[in-house]
Amino acid sequence: MTKTDDSQIQSIWKSQPILTVSITPEQMRAHAVEFETKTRRRNRVDFVSFGVVALLASAGALTPQGALVRAGALLLVLWAVIGLYSVRRFHALTAQRSTESSASTCVAWYRQQLERQRDVALSRPWGIALGLPGIALLLIGYVENGVPWIFSAILAALGFSVGVGAVIHGKILAAKWQEEIDSLQSLARD
Numbered sequence: 001m002t003k004t005d006d007s008q009i010q011s012i013w014k015s016q017p018i019l020t021v022s023i024t025p026e027q028m029r030a031h032a033v034e035f036e037t038k039t040r041r042r043n044r045v046d047f048v049s050f051g052v053v054a055l056l057a058s059a060g061a062l063t064p065q066g067a068l069v070r071a072g073a074l075l076l077v078l079w080a081v082i083g084l085y086s087v088r089r090f091h092a093l094t095a096q097r098s099t100e101s102s103a104s105t106c107v108a109w110y111r112q113q114l115e116r117q118r119d120v121a122l123s124r125p126w127g128i129a130l131g132l133p134g135i136a137l138l139l140i141g142y143v144e145n146g147v148p149w150i151f152s153a154i155l156a157a158l159g160f161s162v163g164v165g166a167v168i169h170g171k172i173l174a175a176k177w178q179e180e181i182d183s184l185q186s187l188a189r190d
Contacts, residue, residue: 025106032110039117046087054080060138068141075134082130090120111184118177121170128163135159 057080060073139152 028106028110032106032113035110035113039113043087043090047084050080050083050087054084057134066141066145068137068144070141072134072136072138072141075137076131079131079134083127086127090116107184111181114177114181114184118174118181121174121177124170125167128166 054077057073057076061070061077063069135156139156142152142155143149
């Protein structure tokens with residue numbers, strides 16, 4: 001690019017209208033309550049999911065399928081228990097705030113919740129990765145015990161697809177929440 005192109009781009013950039021966003025305290029409270037409701041629902045779904053994994057893996061650990069299957073199932077039980085603990089901890093962190101709070105307190109609380117949920121969503125790959133050793137041992141144990149390898153391959157592909165989907169969904173949510181955090185910061189500056 002030439003210097004002329006740079007100056008033209010800069011003048012076009014500077015001539016764009018600046019959006020000013022205003023939101024009433026009642027709208028902010030309603031938005032925060034809606035976000036809190038969605039977060040609680042997501043936490044409940046995660047909690048139930050980890051509970052189901054813990055129950056199924058516990059049943060798998062008690063079956064006489066071989067040492068690798070039992071070891072994989074026990075690792076999955078451990079992963080599910082860690083997941084249950086984490087979901088419960090994150091649920092406790094989204095403690096209900098007072099509905100009588102001022103607009104600035106509500107904005108600060110809402111921004112803090114957005115940041116916390118963004119960080120949780122961005123940490124999903126690490127949480128999913130904790131279950132991989134158990135899944136790998138379980139699938140290897142199935143093959144070792146005479147289960148056709150195609151069954152293990154299908155289960156692995158299904159698990160991989162769900163994991164990738166969860167990571168992508170988490171990144172999309174985190175980006176959406178980051179935009180909202182940025183808009184709240186611009187509101188605070190105005």
